[in-house]
Amino acid sequence: MSTHRNALELADGAAWFKSSYSDQTGGHCVEVANLIPTHARVAVRDSKLPSGPALLLPPEALATFVDHVKADQP
Numbered sequence: 001m002s003t004h005r006n007a008l009e010l011a012d013g014a015a016w017f018k019s020s021y022s023d024q025t026g027g028h029c030v031e032v033a034n035l036i037p038t039h040a041r042v043a044v045r046d047s048k049l050p051s052g053p054a055l056l057l058p059p060e061a062l063a064t065f066v067d068h069v070k071a072d073q074p
Contacts, residue, residue: 001061007045007054010035018047032062 004010011033019030029047033054036042041056057065 001058002041002056004043004054004056006051007033007043007049008051010039010043010054010056013050016043016045016047016050 007016015033016031017033019032031045031047031050033043033045035056036059039056040058042059042062043054043056044062045054046052
């Protein structure tokens with residue numbers, strides 16, 4: 001995992017999509033951008049801070065994280 005200071009430098013606004021696990025009331029908003037062709041990573045950011053920092057994860061790490069989140073759902 002690595003980080004990048006400005007998520008908009010990684011991908012334009014159209015590349016980001018809201019995670020299906022985000023809170024629909026605007027509380028917990030996670031957005032993801034597929035950067036595999038250029039960076040071999042997936043970027044994750046807080047949708048409330050679109051020009052803020054982003055985590056850069058290998059696709060396998062994001063898949064493992066999502067599996068853990070799914071397993072912890074009631």
